[in-house]
Amino acid sequence: MVLQKRLDYGFSGYQVPAIPRATRSARKRVTFRKRVEGNQISAFDLLATVAGKLLLDKERAPALNDTWSAEDQSAVETNTVKEERGDGNLSLKLETCNQDSADAEFFASELVPQSSGPNYSSKESPSFRNVALVATSDCLESFDAQKLMNVKIKNEMGGLACNVETGPYVCGKSGDCIKSVSENKVLTDEELDRTDKVSIGEVADKCPLEDALVSDVKPPALVSSDSSIKARSYGDHNPLVSFPTKRDVVDVVSRDDDEKSSGCTHPSPPREPFRSTPHIGDRRIRKILASKYWKKAPRLKNVTYSNYDENLKSGYCNRSAYKSIRPGKNYPFKKRKFFYCSSESNSDGGTSSECISDSPGKNNNRNNSTLYSKMHGVTGESSSPANQHKSFSSRDSHVKLRIKSFRVPELFIEIPESATVGSLKRTVMEAVTAILGDGLCVGVLLQGKKVRDDNKTLLQTGISCDNQMGALGFSLEPNPSNTSPSLCPGGSTLKLPRDTPLPLARYPANHGSVNQVTCDPSPEPRMPNLGNFIENNNDYASSPTDMFDKSTTESKALVAVPAMSMETLAVTPVHKKSKQSEVAQRRIRRPFSITEVEALVQAVEKLGTGRWRDVKLRAFNNAKHRTYVDLKDKWKTLLHTARISPQQRRGEPVPQELLDRVLNAHTYWSHQQAKQQQQPLPESCLLYRNSTMIASSRRDVDEKILG
DNA sequence: ATTAGGG
DNA sequence: CCCTAAT
Numbered sequence: 001m002v003l004q005k006r007l008d009y010g011f012s013g014y015q016v017p018a019i020p021r022a023t024r025s026a027r028k029r030v031t032f033r034k035r036v037e038g039n040q041i042s043a044f045d046l047l048a049t050v051a052g053k054l055l056l057d058k059e060r061a062p063a064l065n066d067t068w069s070a071e072d073q074s075a076v077e078t079n080t081v082k083e084e085r086g087d088g089n090l091s092l093k094l095e096t097c098n099q100d101s102a103d104a105e106f107f108a109s110e111l112v113p114q115s116s117g118p119n120y121s122s123k124e125s126p127s128f129r130n131v132a133l134v135a136t137s138d139c140l141e142s143f144d145a146q147k148l149m150n151v152k153i154k155n156e157m158g159g160l161a162c163n164v165e166t167g168p169y170v171c172g173k174s175g176d177c178i179k180s181v182s183e184n185k186v187l188t189d190e191e192l193d194r195t196d197k198v199s200i201g202e203v204a205d206k207c208p209l210e211d212a213l214v215s216d217v218k219p220p221a222l223v224s225s226d227s228s229i230k231a232r233s234y235g236d237h238n239p240l241v242s243f244p245t246k247r248d249v250v251d252v253v254s255r256d257d258d259e260k261s262s263g264c265t266h267p268s269p270p271r272e273p274f275r276s277t278p279h280i281g282d283r284r285i286r287k288i289l290a291s292k293y294w295k296k297a298p299r300l301k302n303v304t305y306s307n308y309d310e311n312l313k314s315g316y317c318n319r320s321a322y323k324s325i326r327p328g329k330n331y332p333f334k335k336r337k338f339f340y341c342s343s344e345s346n347s348d349g350g351t352s353s354e355c356i357s358d359s360p361g362k363n364n365n366r367n368n369s370t371l372y373s374k375m376h377g378v379t380g381e382s383s384s385p386a387n388q389h390k391s392f393s394s395r396d397s398h399v400k401l402r403i404k405s406f407r408v409p410e411l412f413i414e415i416p417e418s419a420t421v422g423s424l425k426r427t428v429m430e431a432v433t434a435i436l437g438d439g440l441c442v443g444v445l446l447q448g449k450k451v452r453d454d455n456k457t458l459l460q461t462g463i464s465c466d467n468q469m470g471a472l473g474f475s476l477e478p479n480p481s482n483t484s485p486s487l488c489p490g491g492s493t494l495k496l497p498r499d500t501p502l503p504l505a506r507y508p509a510n511h512g513s514v515n516q517v518t519c520d521p522s523p524e525p526r527m528p529n530l531g532n533f534i535e536n537n538n539d540y541a542s543s544p545t546d547m548f549d550k551s552t553t554e555s556k557a558l559v560a561v562p563a564m565s566m567e568t569l570a571v572t573p574v575h576k577k578s579k580q581s582e583v584a585q586r587r588i589r590r591p592f593s594i595t596e597v598e599a600l601v602q603a604v605e606k607l608g609t610g611r612w613r614d615v616k617l618r619a620f621n622n623a624k625h626r627t628y629v630d631l632k633d634k635w636k637t638l639l640h641t642a643r644i645s646p647q648q649r650r651g652e653p654v655p656q657e658l659l660d661r662v663l664n665a666h667t668y669w670s671h672q673q674a675k676q677q678q679q680p681l682p683e684s685c686l687l688y689r690n691s692t693m694i695a696s697s698r699r700d701v702d703e704k705i706l707g
Numbered sequence: 708a709t710t711a712g713g714g
Numbered sequence: 715c716c717c718t719a720a721t
Contacts, residue, residue: 587715613709628709633715636712 399458403474442474590625592634597654600631601638601661608669609635638662 411431415424444451444461451461592600603619612628612635620626641649642659 589715610710612711630715632710632712 444474587625591651594652594654594658596620596623596626597634597638597658600634601658601665604635604669605661605665608672609666610669610673635662639666 413427413431415427446462599619603615607614612632615631616628620631639662641654642662
């Protein structure tokens, strides 16, 4: 059985490794695992794990959040067992296995053939008993999931070989029962609140895993579990993971050796696509445990999320322990952060729909810019949507929109009671500003439903002149993604860049002076001109020296950051808390401009490779967003670019001249380095350098070297 | 905090 | 760009 690296986890609770970057694109799989304290495994825990996994990936976070919304839950529920139909938005697969061990582990990883599981001791395998807790597709082949859910698993020995409760907590002890929810059942609130056993599943004889139940004699505690989780997100339900078509799903499949993911230290033999759940040979029973909690989550926000957060935190708290034990660098979740905020703001609060007023388009002279300026005018800004796809041919009818206001996504602010009103204002302002400056998505809703296809015309979408009031809505959402548009082609949002972490964070509510503030800047919304913000990123002035300053300054100016005094910073716990809660994000991608490349090359030519800090200081001292690591990386890519054929190069083409300089500088400094190691004779070095550089027609080399 | 490399 | 290991 799987259980590779069981020993990787030497702590209670569980960690949720970051989702490999690869998962940002469709059809990528991720792996994660979870360890459960004692013999308890709860559906919620599992889901939380999955959720946490997803959340850890900032770009996916909202996706998950959406999934948590009540609307989608049903879909999840009904599709859990129907993933083959591909008509759902997310399906969950989970399976667990039993093992004689003191603790339980949740492996959300692809089942690894026993033979290939490198990290578990051979003696572990035999004692392994898999008990499928989730009816998944492969299980369905042999029996109906619905039935499975309602069957009772009995242990002839007087106990249950495996007990899983879909309740908040799953008891692994024998005698416990499986609580499951019918996939088709719609839970009532009452039911949702019940945490006790609901139904007992008895594995039908059909279940190929029955023998597993009869497995070990001892009070077979559910000690270890192996779970494979597959989640599919369909564009329609997942705004962040938008795909061209509904069929284009994202599979979040647990597998340890996810390609490119730093999942497993030990490369496992190539696996079949996750779809074919491997090793059915293992006796497994599965049970869908998602539905209930997925449905429930949106409602019991406080409980759910706090719990959730706790879980996540626990993972983080144990990071060090984890790290120390963990053999490889498999799970780079070190600095991953998630926003609790987005989850909720996206699912409900964040979506503020606005009114629309349609009117027969008479103004043919108006173009889309007019439309947008109008849109944004409401927010006090005008911007040019970078992602505007809709085509407004001049002869089209025009849809007039009037957005009365945007509601800012939910904000959570914590401030001491002793704080002054003024500081509260500043705090709120700061939070709001941070959000706005952080980048927002504009979502389009029609009939309350998100419109995700950016490529449809308004007409096709149904946003036409004869629209009725209220049919169309817009929403501002925290932009979770720095994803390139290509990653979410179906998204209906206008992505705006962000550079700073969302200040939103859910703080422990145990603070007496927690004030929750929801900001609604209706009267005089101060929105940054994000459109320009974008454009400025790559639009540098010609002067390599001051261009960075300029752009930086401009960007900031555009973000309409209110003058924030140090005092404010001191007074607002938001900052501290934000950092504390590790709310951060992947930095936005900022392609190097040619000018920057030029500056970099020049600096490296002079300073050589390996002195990135100096390079930074010298040429990018004013570009705060460029760290020496960035520069180093850029050099690396430049070098690579220079070495590959022009046809293989992508992105903004770098002048061959620069690339040549890169090559020259690289070879030169490489030799330099080598020489230094052998015989630190400055003279020969100089000679070599000069010959090389001059040969490469670097006129300014000398100056730079001298200067 | 930097540097070097792998991802 | 991120993440780590090693300085």
